[in-house]
Amino acid sequence: MKKQKLKWLIPCAAAIFTIGASMTSFAAQGWSEENGSWVYYDKSGDMTTEAWRKSGDNWFYLDSDGQLATNQIIETDDNYYYVNSVGAMVTDEWREVASDSDDEDAADTNWYYFGSNGKAYKASTNGKTNFKSIKIANGETHSYAFDTEGKMLYGWLDDASTRVTGDDAWKEGIYYCGDASDGARVDGWKSIEVEDDTDKDDNFNGSYWFYFGSNGKKTTDTTKTINGKKYRFNENGAAKYDWYEATPASTSTASSSNQFYNLPEECWQAKGWFKAVPSEELDAKGHEDDTQYWFYANNDGNLVKSQIKTIDGIRYAFNEMGEMLHGLYKLNVTGNVIDSYDEIETESELPGVDDTGLVYYFGNSPKEGAMATGKTTIDLDGETYTFNFRKSGSNKGAGYNGITDDSIYIQGRLLKADKDEKYKVVEFNGKEYLISTSGKLAKSKTNVKDGDEKYYSTNSDGTIKASGYDKLK
Numbered sequence: 273m274k275k276q277k278l279k280w281l282i283p284c285a286a287a288i289f290t291i292g293a294s295m296t297s298f299a300a301q302g303w304s305e306e307n308g309s310w311v312y313y314d315k316s317g318d319m320t321t322e323a324w325r326k327s328g329d330n331w332f333y334l335d336s337d338g339q340l341a342t343n344q345i346i347e348t349d350d351n352y353y354y355v356n357s358v359g360a361m362v363t364d365e366w367r368e369v370a371s372d373s374d375d376e377d378a379a380d381t382n383w384y385y386f387g388s389n390g391k392a393y394k395a396s397t398n399g400k401t402n403f404k405s406i407k408i409a410n411g412e413t414h415s416y417a418f419d420t421e422g423k424m425l426y427g428w429l430d431d432a433s434t435r436v437t438g439d440d441a442w443k444e445g446i447y448y449c450g451d452a453s454d455g456a457r458v459d460g461w462k463s464i465e466v467e468d469d470t471d472k473d474d475n476f477n478g479s480y481w482f483y484f485g486s487n488g489k490k491t492t493d494t495t496k497t498i499n500g501k502k503y504r505f506n507e508n509g510a511a512k513y514d515w516y517e518a519t520p521a522s523t524s525t526a527s528s529s530n531q532f533y534n535l536p537e538e539c540w541q542a543k544g545w546f547k548a549v550p551s552e553e554l555d556a557k558g559h560e561d562d563t564q565y566w567f568y569a570n571n572d573g574n575l576v577k578s579q580i581k582t583i584d585g586i587r588y589a590f591n592e593m594g595e596m597l598h599g600l601y602k603l604n605v606t607g608n609v610i611d612s613y614d615e616i617e618t619e620s621e622l623p624g625v626d627d628t629g630l631v632y633y634f635g636n637s638p639k640e641g642a643m644a645t646g647k648t649t650i651d652l653d654g655e656t657y658t659f660n661f662r663k664s665g666s667n668k669g670a671g672y673n674g675i676t677d678d679s680i681y682i683q684g685r686l687l688k689a690d691k692d693e694k695y696k697v698v699e700f701n702g703k704e705y706l707i708s709t710s711g712k713l714a715k716s717k718t719n720v721k722d723g724d725e726k727y728y729s730t731n732s733d734g735t736i737k738a739s740g741y742d743k744l745k
Contacts, residue, residue, distance in 0.1 A: 303327065310340040310359070324348070330360040331390065345369060345384070345392075345422075352392035352422040354384060361390040377437045379452035383424040385416065392422030395433035401447060402433070403457055403488065414456035415488065417449060424455045439467035442480070443508040447488045457488045466510070473514060480510035481539050501540035502573065504533055511539040515551035518573070529574040530554050530594060532567065541573045545583075555593045565595035566641060580608045580643070580669075587643035587669060589613075589634055596641045600650055600659075602629040602683075618653040623683050625700075630670035631683040633659060643669040647686075658686040658711065675700070678734070679711045686711045695722040697736065704736045719744050 301315050303325075312320040312334055319338035324331050333341045333348075333355055346353040346361075354367045368381045384392045385406055395418055396402045403415035417425040419433055428436040428445025436445040448458045465479045483491045483498060483505065490509035495502060504512045513533045530551070532542040547566050552559040568576045568583060568590065575594030580587055589597040591613060600616040602623050616622055616631065623629050633644040645663040649656055660672050660681055671684015680687045680700050688711030689696035695714060698705045706714040706728050713734030714720060719727050729738045738744050 311338050322348075324361075332359045332361070352384065352394065353390045354386055354392070362386050363388050363390050379426075381452070383452075383455060384422050385418070385424065392418070394418045394422040395420045399432050401429055401431050415459075416455050416457065417447070426450055426452050426455045442466040442482075442510075446490060448482065448484065448490065458482075458484045459486060459488055460484060475514065475535050482509050483511065495541075503540055513539050515548075515554065517553060531573040531575070532569065542567075542569045543571055543573065544568060550593060550595065555595065558593075558595070566598075567594050567596065578610045580605065580610065586639060588641050589632065589643065597634050598641050599635075600631065600633050600652070602627070602631055604629050616652070619655065619657070619685075622685060625673060625682055627683065629683075630667060630673075631659075631685075632669050632671070633661060633684070645669055658688070659684040660686060675713075678713045678715070680705060680707065680713070689722070693723045695720060695728060697728075697739075705734045706730050706736050707734070 301313055301317070304311050304313060310332075312325045312332075314320055320334045321336055321338045322334065324333050326332070333346045333353070335341045340359040341355050342359045343357055344355060346355060354362050354365075354369070356362055363386055365386055367384050367386065369384060371378055371380055371382050385404070386392050393404045393406075393416070401417055403417050405413050405415055407413045417429060417433060419425055425433065425435055426449045428441040429447040429449060430436050430444065431446050442464060448462060448464060449455050450458065461481060461483055463479050463481050468476070468480075483496065483503065485491060491505045492509045493505065493507045495504045497503075504516060506512055511533075513535050516531045516533060518529045518531050530553075532546060532548055534540055534542055534546070545566060545568055547564050549562055549564050550558045555565075558565065568581065568588070570576060576590045577594045578590065578592045580589050582588075589601070589603070589610060591597060591610070597613065597615075602614045602616055602621075604611040604613075612629075614621070614629070623631065633648055633650060634641050635644050635648065635650075636642070637644070643661075644659075645661050645668065647658060647660050650659050651657075660676070660679075661684055662668050662670050662672065672681040673683050674681065680698060687696075687698050687700075687707055689707055689709045691709055694709065696707050698707055706717065706720075708714055714728070714730050715734045716732050717728060717730045719729065721727055726739060726741055727744050728736055729744050731737050
Protein backbone atom coordinates (compact mmCIF):
# COMPACT_ATOMS: atom_id res chain seq x y z
CA MET A 273 0.00 0.00 0.00
CA LYS A 274 1.62 3.19 -1.13
CA LYS A 275 1.38 6.55 0.53
CA GLN A 276 -1.32 7.86 -1.75
CA LYS A 277 -3.53 4.92 -0.87
CA LEU A 278 -3.40 5.87 2.77
CA LYS A 279 -4.41 9.41 1.90
CA TRP A 280 -7.45 8.29 -0.04
CA LEU A 281 -9.00 7.30 3.29
CA ILE A 282 -8.85 10.89 4.58
CA PRO A 283 -12.12 12.74 3.86
CA CYS A 284 -11.72 16.17 2.38
CA ALA A 285 -12.42 19.14 4.62
CA ALA A 286 -15.55 19.96 2.68
CA ALA A 287 -17.10 16.68 3.79
CA ILE A 288 -16.76 17.54 7.47
CA PHE A 289 -19.10 19.99 9.09
CA THR A 290 -17.59 23.26 10.22
CA ILE A 291 -17.64 24.10 13.84
CA GLY A 292 -19.21 27.43 13.06
CA ALA A 293 -22.25 25.71 11.54
CA SER A 294 -22.75 23.35 14.45
CA MET A 295 -21.93 25.49 17.48
CA THR A 296 -24.61 28.17 17.51
CA SER A 297 -27.07 29.55 20.04
CA PHE A 298 -25.07 28.57 23.15
CA ALA A 299 -25.93 29.98 26.57
CA ALA A 300 -23.33 30.96 29.16
CA GLN A 301 -22.41 27.31 29.52
CA GLY A 302 -21.01 25.85 26.31
CA TRP A 303 -19.18 26.96 23.22
CA SER A 304 -18.13 30.47 22.52
CA GLU A 305 -16.04 32.04 19.78
CA GLU A 306 -13.43 34.40 21.16
CA ASN A 307 -10.65 36.14 19.28
CA GLY A 308 -11.03 33.86 16.28
CA SER A 309 -10.89 30.62 18.30
CA TRP A 310 -13.52 28.43 19.93
CA VAL A 311 -13.60 27.89 23.71
CA TYR A 312 -15.93 26.04 26.09
CA TYR A 313 -17.34 27.20 29.44
CA ASP A 314 -18.53 24.80 32.14
CA LYS A 315 -21.48 25.25 34.52
CA SER A 316 -19.43 27.47 36.77
CA GLY A 317 -18.52 29.70 33.88
CA ASP A 318 -14.93 28.53 33.91
CA MET A 319 -13.10 27.93 30.65
CA THR A 320 -12.55 24.20 30.01
CA THR A 321 -8.93 23.11 29.44
CA GLU A 322 -7.31 19.83 28.47
CA ALA A 323 -10.62 18.07 28.03
CA TRP A 324 -12.96 16.71 25.38
CA ARG A 325 -16.34 18.24 24.71
CA LYS A 326 -19.00 17.07 22.29
CA SER A 327 -20.97 19.00 19.71
CA GLY A 328 -23.47 17.15 17.55
CA ASP A 329 -21.93 13.82 16.58
CA ASN A 330 -18.34 14.94 17.02
CA TRP A 331 -15.88 15.35 19.85
CA PHE A 332 -13.56 18.36 20.17
CA TYR A 333 -10.53 18.97 22.37
CA LEU A 334 -9.70 22.09 24.35
CA ASP A 335 -5.98 22.59 24.91
CA SER A 336 -4.16 23.89 27.99
CA ASP A 337 -5.14 27.45 27.03
CA GLY A 338 -8.75 26.43 26.63
CA GLN A 339 -8.66 26.91 22.86
CA LEU A 340 -9.98 24.43 20.32
CA ALA A 341 -7.14 22.18 19.09
CA THR A 342 -6.84 21.51 15.33
CA ASN A 343 -4.64 19.41 13.05
CA GLN A 344 -2.71 17.65 15.79
CA ILE A 345 -2.22 14.54 17.86
CA ILE A 346 -3.96 14.63 21.22
CA GLU A 347 -2.63 12.47 24.06
CA THR A 348 -5.06 11.82 26.91
CA ASP A 349 -5.15 8.97 29.43
CA ASP A 350 -2.25 7.25 27.62
CA ASN A 351 -4.23 7.18 24.39
CA TYR A 352 -3.65 9.09 21.18
CA TYR A 353 -6.27 10.85 19.08
CA TYR A 354 -6.23 13.20 16.13
CA VAL A 355 -8.31 16.30 15.52
CA ASN A 356 -8.72 17.61 12.00
CA SER A 357 -8.68 21.13 10.56
CA VAL A 358 -11.99 22.06 12.27
CA GLY A 359 -11.02 20.34 15.52
CA ALA A 360 -13.21 17.23 15.16
CA MET A 361 -11.84 13.91 16.41
CA VAL A 362 -11.24 11.62 13.41
CA THR A 363 -12.34 7.99 13.42
CA ASP A 364 -11.67 5.03 11.15
CA GLU A 365 -9.00 6.99 9.30
CA TRP A 366 -5.33 7.00 8.42
CA ARG A 367 -3.51 10.22 9.21
CA GLU A 368 -0.01 11.29 8.23
CA VAL A 369 1.68 13.50 10.81
CA ALA A 370 5.03 15.27 10.65
CA SER A 371 7.69 13.50 12.71
CA ASP A 372 9.46 15.21 15.60
CA SER A 373 12.14 12.51 15.87
CA ASP A 374 15.82 13.41 15.58
CA ASP A 375 16.86 9.84 14.74
CA GLU A 376 18.93 9.66 11.58
CA ASP A 377 16.91 6.78 10.13
CA ALA A 378 13.50 8.20 11.13
CA ALA A 379 11.01 9.11 8.43
CA ASP A 380 9.89 12.70 7.91
CA THR A 381 6.32 11.75 8.74
CA ASN A 382 4.53 9.08 10.73
CA TRP A 383 1.32 7.29 9.89
CA TYR A 384 -1.39 6.59 12.46
CA TYR A 385 -4.67 4.76 12.25
CA PHE A 386 -7.53 5.95 14.45
CA GLY A 387 -10.24 3.40 15.16
CA SER A 388 -13.98 3.79 15.53
CA ASN A 389 -13.53 5.22 19.06
CA GLY A 390 -10.94 7.70 17.82
CA LYS A 391 -8.06 6.00 19.62
CA ALA A 392 -4.91 5.35 17.64
CA TYR A 393 -4.05 1.69 17.25
CA LYS A 394 -0.91 0.98 19.25
CA ALA A 395 1.23 -1.85 20.56
CA SER A 396 -0.28 -4.23 23.07
CA THR A 397 0.65 -3.93 26.73
CA ASN A 398 2.25 -7.40 26.79
CA GLY A 399 5.21 -6.08 24.80
CA LYS A 400 4.70 -8.44 21.89
CA THR A 401 4.34 -7.30 18.31
CA ASN A 402 0.68 -7.50 17.35
CA PHE A 403 -1.03 -6.61 14.10
CA LYS A 404 -4.30 -4.91 13.26
CA SER A 405 -6.27 -5.82 10.14
CA ILE A 406 -7.29 -2.67 8.29
CA LYS A 407 -9.17 -2.36 5.02
CA ILE A 408 -7.69 0.16 2.61
CA ALA A 409 -9.21 2.19 -0.20
CA ASN A 410 -9.07 -0.52 -2.87
CA GLY A 411 -10.98 -2.93 -0.65
CA GLU A 412 -8.00 -5.05 0.32
CA THR A 413 -7.30 -5.83 3.96
CA HIS A 414 -3.73 -5.76 5.26
CA SER A 415 -2.07 -6.18 8.63
CA TYR A 416 -0.25 -3.30 10.33
CA ALA A 417 1.80 -2.91 13.50
CA PHE A 418 2.12 0.18 15.67
CA ASP A 419 4.42 1.26 18.47
CA THR A 420 3.36 2.27 21.98
CA GLU A 421 2.66 5.81 20.77
CA GLY A 422 0.49 4.69 17.87
CA LYS A 423 3.04 5.27 15.10
CA MET A 424 2.80 2.80 12.26
CA LEU A 425 5.88 0.58 12.16
CA TYR A 426 7.61 -0.22 8.89
CA GLY A 427 10.65 -2.03 7.57
CA TRP A 428 12.04 -4.88 9.66
CA LEU A 429 10.42 -5.46 13.07
CA ASP A 430 11.37 -7.60 16.04
CA ASP A 431 8.93 -9.41 18.30
CA ALA A 432 8.59 -6.47 20.71
CA SER A 433 6.92 -3.84 18.52
CA THR A 434 10.25 -2.23 17.67
CA ARG A 435 11.82 -1.41 14.32
CA VAL A 436 15.14 -3.11 13.56
CA THR A 437 17.49 -0.85 11.60
CA GLY A 438 21.03 -0.91 10.28
CA ASP A 439 22.86 -3.13 7.80
CA ASP A 440 22.00 -6.29 9.74
CA ALA A 441 18.29 -5.55 10.08
CA TRP A 442 17.48 -8.31 7.54
CA LYS A 443 19.30 -10.80 9.75
CA GLU A 444 17.77 -9.77 13.07
CA GLY A 445 14.26 -8.79 11.96
CA ILE A 446 11.33 -11.19 12.25
CA TYR A 447 8.60 -9.34 10.33
CA TYR A 448 8.81 -7.08 7.31
CA CYS A 449 6.37 -4.22 6.75
CA GLY A 450 7.49 -2.35 3.65
CA ASP A 451 8.73 1.24 3.67
CA ALA A 452 7.59 4.32 5.58
CA SER A 453 4.76 5.04 3.12
CA ASP A 454 3.48 1.48 3.09
CA GLY A 455 3.65 -0.43 6.36
CA ALA A 456 1.59 -3.44 5.27
CA ARG A 457 2.95 -6.67 6.74
CA VAL A 458 4.38 -8.99 4.12
CA ASP A 459 2.90 -12.46 3.98
CA GLY A 460 4.39 -14.86 1.45
CA TRP A 461 7.31 -14.09 -0.85
CA LYS A 462 9.21 -10.80 -0.92
CA SER A 463 12.49 -9.78 -2.55
CA ILE A 464 14.25 -7.35 -0.20
CA GLU A 465 17.45 -5.37 -0.67
CA VAL A 466 20.14 -6.25 1.86
CA GLU A 467 23.69 -5.36 2.81
CA ASP A 468 25.78 -8.52 2.73
CA ASP A 469 29.50 -8.09 2.13
CA THR A 470 30.07 -11.81 2.75
CA ASP A 471 28.20 -12.90 -0.40
CA LYS A 472 30.79 -13.02 -3.18
CA ASP A 473 28.61 -14.97 -5.60
CA ASP A 474 28.50 -13.43 -9.07
CA ASN A 475 24.75 -14.01 -9.11
CA PHE A 476 24.15 -11.92 -5.97
CA ASN A 477 22.27 -8.79 -7.07
CA GLY A 478 22.00 -7.00 -3.73
CA SER A 479 18.75 -8.62 -2.63
CA TYR A 480 17.47 -11.92 -1.24
CA TRP A 481 14.12 -13.61 -1.42
CA PHE A 482 12.36 -14.17 1.92
CA TYR A 483 9.23 -16.12 2.72
CA PHE A 484 6.89 -14.92 5.46
CA GLY A 485 4.27 -17.27 6.88
CA SER A 486 0.60 -16.51 7.44
CA ASN A 487 1.56 -15.02 10.82
CA GLY A 488 4.06 -12.71 9.11
CA LYS A 489 7.17 -14.34 10.57
CA LYS A 490 10.05 -15.00 8.18
CA THR A 491 11.05 -18.60 7.54
CA THR A 492 14.56 -19.39 8.80
CA ASP A 493 17.07 -22.24 8.96
CA THR A 494 14.97 -24.90 7.27
CA THR A 495 13.80 -26.41 4.03
CA LYS A 496 10.19 -25.81 3.12
CA THR A 497 7.90 -26.96 0.34
CA ILE A 498 5.82 -24.06 -0.99
CA ASN A 499 3.29 -24.58 -3.78
CA GLY A 500 4.87 -27.93 -4.59
CA LYS A 501 8.44 -26.62 -4.81
CA LYS A 502 11.18 -27.08 -2.26
CA TYR A 503 13.19 -24.14 -0.92
CA ARG A 504 16.09 -23.82 1.51
CA PHE A 505 16.40 -20.92 3.93
CA ASN A 506 19.49 -19.98 5.94
CA GLU A 507 19.58 -18.90 9.58
CA ASN A 508 18.80 -15.31 8.54
CA GLY A 509 15.81 -16.26 6.40
CA ALA A 510 17.36 -15.70 2.97
CA ALA A 511 16.30 -18.24 0.36
CA LYS A 512 19.52 -19.87 -0.78
CA TYR A 513 20.44 -20.66 -4.35
CA ASP A 514 23.22 -22.39 -6.28
CA TRP A 515 24.87 -25.61 -5.07
CA TYR A 516 24.27 -27.28 -1.74
CA GLU A 517 25.68 -30.45 -0.22
CA ALA A 518 22.83 -32.19 1.54
CA THR A 519 23.89 -34.66 4.23
CA PRO A 520 21.39 -37.50 4.67
CA ALA A 521 19.93 -37.61 8.14
CA SER A 522 19.23 -41.35 8.05
CA THR A 523 22.78 -42.60 8.58
CA SER A 524 26.04 -41.08 9.68
CA THR A 525 27.93 -43.06 7.04
CA ALA A 526 25.85 -41.99 4.05
CA SER A 527 27.65 -39.66 1.67
CA SER A 528 26.35 -36.17 1.02
CA SER A 529 24.30 -35.44 -2.09
CA ASN A 530 24.81 -32.48 -4.36
CA GLN A 531 21.64 -30.49 -4.88
CA PHE A 532 21.04 -27.34 -6.87
CA TYR A 533 18.74 -24.45 -6.06
CA ASN A 534 17.92 -22.20 -8.98
CA LEU A 535 19.23 -18.69 -9.31
CA PRO A 536 17.89 -15.77 -7.21
CA GLU A 537 14.79 -15.10 -9.28
CA GLU A 538 13.53 -18.62 -8.56
CA CYS A 539 15.45 -20.23 -5.67
CA TRP A 540 13.50 -23.46 -5.70
CA GLN A 541 15.26 -26.80 -5.61
CA ALA A 542 15.97 -28.02 -9.11
CA LYS A 543 14.18 -31.13 -10.29
CA GLY A 544 14.67 -32.62 -13.72
CA TRP A 545 16.96 -30.88 -16.17
CA PHE A 546 18.98 -27.77 -15.37
CA LYS A 547 22.16 -26.21 -16.73
CA ALA A 548 24.76 -24.74 -14.41
CA VAL A 549 28.44 -24.27 -13.66
CA PRO A 550 29.40 -26.98 -11.16
CA SER A 551 30.43 -26.01 -7.65
CA GLU A 552 34.10 -26.13 -6.72
CA GLU A 553 33.42 -29.12 -4.46
CA LEU A 554 31.68 -30.97 -7.25
CA ASP A 555 34.08 -30.27 -10.15
CA ALA A 556 37.00 -27.95 -9.36
CA LYS A 557 38.20 -27.73 -12.98
CA GLY A 558 34.75 -27.15 -14.44
CA HIS A 559 34.10 -24.52 -11.78
CA GLU A 560 37.39 -22.75 -12.47
CA ASP A 561 36.75 -22.82 -16.23
CA ASP A 562 33.21 -21.51 -15.66
CA THR A 563 31.89 -24.30 -17.87
CA GLN A 564 28.18 -25.00 -17.88
CA TYR A 565 26.94 -28.59 -17.95
CA TRP A 566 23.54 -30.18 -18.11
CA PHE A 567 22.48 -31.99 -14.93
CA TYR A 568 19.42 -34.01 -14.07
CA ALA A 569 17.98 -34.11 -10.54
CA ASN A 570 15.53 -36.69 -9.27
CA ASN A 571 12.39 -35.69 -7.37
CA ASP A 572 14.37 -35.62 -4.10
CA GLY A 573 16.71 -33.04 -5.64
CA ASN A 574 19.69 -35.40 -5.77
CA LEU A 575 21.70 -35.59 -8.98
CA VAL A 576 21.76 -38.57 -11.28
CA LYS A 577 25.39 -39.71 -11.26
CA SER A 578 27.49 -42.46 -12.88
CA GLN A 579 24.68 -44.05 -14.81
CA ILE A 580 22.80 -44.35 -18.05
CA LYS A 581 19.25 -43.14 -17.46
CA THR A 582 16.17 -43.12 -19.66
CA ILE A 583 14.36 -39.78 -19.45
CA ASP A 584 11.19 -39.22 -21.46
CA GLY A 585 12.06 -42.20 -23.64
CA ILE A 586 15.61 -41.02 -24.43
CA ARG A 587 18.78 -42.49 -22.91
CA TYR A 588 21.41 -40.18 -21.44
CA ALA A 589 24.69 -40.76 -19.57
CA PHE A 590 26.02 -38.92 -16.52
CA ASN A 591 29.47 -39.00 -14.97
CA GLU A 592 30.34 -39.32 -11.28
CA MET A 593 29.82 -35.57 -10.85
CA GLY A 594 26.37 -35.66 -12.42
CA GLU A 595 27.47 -33.88 -15.61
CA MET A 596 25.72 -35.12 -18.74
CA LEU A 597 28.11 -36.71 -21.23
CA HIS A 598 28.10 -35.23 -24.71
CA GLY A 599 30.17 -36.74 -27.50
CA LEU A 600 31.86 -40.09 -28.19
CA TYR A 601 32.85 -42.14 -25.15
CA LYS A 602 34.27 -45.51 -24.19
CA LEU A 603 32.28 -46.77 -21.23
CA ASN A 604 32.65 -49.70 -18.89
CA VAL A 605 29.11 -50.39 -17.79
CA THR A 606 27.51 -52.79 -15.33
CA GLY A 607 23.81 -52.78 -16.06
CA ASN A 608 23.08 -49.05 -16.20
CA VAL A 609 25.91 -48.10 -13.83
CA ILE A 610 28.90 -46.44 -15.45
CA ASP A 611 32.05 -47.83 -13.83
CA SER A 612 34.46 -45.75 -15.93
CA TYR A 613 34.41 -43.49 -18.97
CA ASP A 614 36.89 -41.96 -21.40
CA GLU A 615 36.09 -39.39 -24.05
CA ILE A 616 37.25 -40.27 -27.57
CA GLU A 617 38.41 -37.31 -29.63
CA THR A 618 40.70 -38.98 -32.17
CA GLU A 619 40.72 -42.29 -34.07
CA SER A 620 43.80 -43.41 -32.14
CA GLU A 621 41.79 -43.23 -28.90
CA LEU A 622 39.23 -45.75 -30.19
CA PRO A 623 39.43 -49.03 -28.25
CA GLY A 624 40.39 -52.21 -30.06
CA VAL A 625 38.23 -55.21 -30.89
CA ASP A 626 39.18 -57.04 -27.71
CA ASP A 627 38.93 -54.03 -25.40
CA THR A 628 36.51 -54.49 -22.48
CA GLY A 629 35.04 -51.03 -22.93
CA LEU A 630 32.14 -50.27 -25.26
CA VAL A 631 31.77 -47.18 -27.41
CA TYR A 632 28.67 -44.96 -27.16
CA TYR A 633 27.77 -41.69 -28.79
CA PHE A 634 25.72 -38.98 -27.09
CA GLY A 635 24.89 -36.49 -29.80
CA ASN A 636 22.31 -33.82 -30.58
CA SER A 637 19.38 -35.77 -31.98
CA PRO A 638 16.60 -35.66 -31.05
CA LYS A 639 18.02 -33.68 -28.11
CA GLU A 640 21.45 -32.68 -26.87
CA GLY A 641 23.10 -35.59 -25.10
CA ALA A 642 20.73 -38.23 -26.49
CA MET A 643 22.27 -41.68 -26.92
CA ALA A 644 22.59 -42.53 -30.61
CA THR A 645 21.40 -45.80 -32.15
CA GLY A 646 21.81 -47.04 -35.70
CA LYS A 647 24.17 -45.51 -38.23
CA THR A 648 25.59 -42.11 -37.33
CA THR A 649 28.19 -39.83 -38.92
CA ILE A 650 30.71 -38.53 -36.40
CA ASP A 651 33.56 -36.06 -36.75
CA LEU A 652 36.79 -37.03 -35.02
CA ASP A 653 39.61 -34.54 -35.07
CA GLY A 654 38.44 -33.10 -38.39
CA GLU A 655 37.80 -36.46 -40.06
CA THR A 656 34.34 -37.86 -40.74
CA TYR A 657 33.58 -41.48 -39.79
CA THR A 658 30.52 -43.70 -39.97
CA PHE A 659 29.51 -45.52 -36.80
CA ASN A 660 26.78 -48.04 -36.16
CA PHE A 661 25.24 -48.48 -32.70
CA ARG A 662 22.95 -51.23 -31.41
CA LYS A 663 19.25 -50.40 -31.52
CA SER A 664 18.14 -52.88 -28.89
CA GLY A 665 19.27 -55.41 -26.32
CA SER A 666 21.17 -55.12 -23.07
CA ASN A 667 23.94 -53.18 -24.80
CA LYS A 668 21.61 -50.82 -26.61
CA GLY A 669 23.58 -47.85 -27.87
CA ALA A 670 26.93 -49.67 -27.84
CA GLY A 671 28.87 -49.71 -31.11
CA TYR A 672 28.83 -52.97 -33.10
CA ASN A 673 32.10 -54.84 -32.75
CA GLY A 674 32.62 -57.44 -35.47
CA ILE A 675 30.99 -58.40 -38.76
CA THR A 676 27.39 -57.19 -39.03
CA ASP A 677 25.25 -56.70 -42.16
CA ASP A 678 28.20 -57.70 -44.43
CA SER A 679 30.36 -54.96 -42.92
CA ILE A 680 33.19 -54.91 -40.39
CA TYR A 681 32.85 -52.62 -37.36
CA ILE A 682 35.54 -51.95 -34.77
CA GLN A 683 33.80 -50.69 -31.65
CA GLY A 684 31.13 -49.08 -33.78
CA ARG A 685 33.37 -47.58 -36.46
CA LEU A 686 32.69 -48.84 -39.98
CA LEU A 687 35.78 -49.98 -41.89
CA LYS A 688 35.69 -48.97 -45.55
CA ALA A 689 37.96 -48.15 -48.48
CA ASP A 690 38.70 -44.58 -49.45
CA LYS A 691 37.32 -43.33 -52.71
CA ASP A 692 40.76 -43.49 -54.35
CA GLU A 693 41.43 -46.98 -53.00
CA LYS A 694 38.23 -48.48 -54.47
CA TYR A 695 38.88 -51.62 -52.46
CA LYS A 696 40.81 -52.16 -49.28
CA VAL A 697 42.30 -55.23 -47.58
CA VAL A 698 41.42 -55.51 -43.88
CA GLU A 699 42.77 -58.07 -41.46
CA PHE A 700 40.18 -59.15 -38.95
CA ASN A 701 40.26 -62.15 -36.61
CA GLY A 702 43.26 -63.60 -38.42
CA LYS A 703 41.71 -63.40 -41.88
CA GLU A 704 42.06 -60.93 -44.73
CA TYR A 705 38.88 -59.40 -46.07
CA LEU A 706 38.28 -57.16 -49.05
CA ILE A 707 35.96 -54.24 -48.44
CA SER A 708 34.52 -51.58 -50.76
CA THR A 709 34.14 -47.82 -50.43
CA SER A 710 30.69 -48.38 -48.92
CA GLY A 711 32.17 -50.65 -46.28
CA LYS A 712 30.49 -53.76 -47.64
CA LEU A 713 32.43 -57.02 -47.86
CA ALA A 714 33.40 -57.84 -51.45
CA LYS A 715 31.93 -61.35 -51.57
CA SER A 716 32.48 -63.86 -54.41
CA LYS A 717 34.35 -61.39 -56.54
CA THR A 718 36.72 -62.21 -59.43
CA ASN A 719 39.33 -59.85 -60.81
CA VAL A 720 38.16 -56.67 -59.11
CA LYS A 721 40.83 -53.97 -59.06
CA ASP A 722 41.76 -51.56 -56.35
CA GLY A 723 43.18 -48.06 -56.89
CA ASP A 724 46.66 -49.50 -57.43
CA GLU A 725 45.43 -51.72 -60.31
CA LYS A 726 45.79 -54.82 -58.16
CA TYR A 727 43.39 -57.68 -58.83
CA TYR A 728 41.49 -59.65 -56.23
CA SER A 729 39.32 -62.71 -56.10
CA THR A 730 37.28 -63.39 -52.96
CA ASN A 731 35.34 -66.17 -51.30
CA SER A 732 31.66 -66.04 -50.45
CA ASP A 733 32.44 -64.59 -47.02
CA GLY A 734 34.55 -61.77 -48.45
CA THR A 735 37.89 -63.26 -47.52
CA ILE A 736 40.63 -62.93 -50.15
CA LYS A 737 41.20 -66.06 -52.24
CA ALA A 738 43.87 -64.67 -54.56
CA SER A 739 45.47 -61.33 -55.53
CA GLY A 740 48.07 -60.01 -57.94
CA TYR A 741 48.87 -57.35 -60.49
CA ASP A 742 48.12 -59.73 -63.31
CA LYS A 743 44.62 -60.67 -64.13
CA LEU A 744 43.65 -63.75 -62.16
CA LYS A 745 42.52 -67.01 -63.78
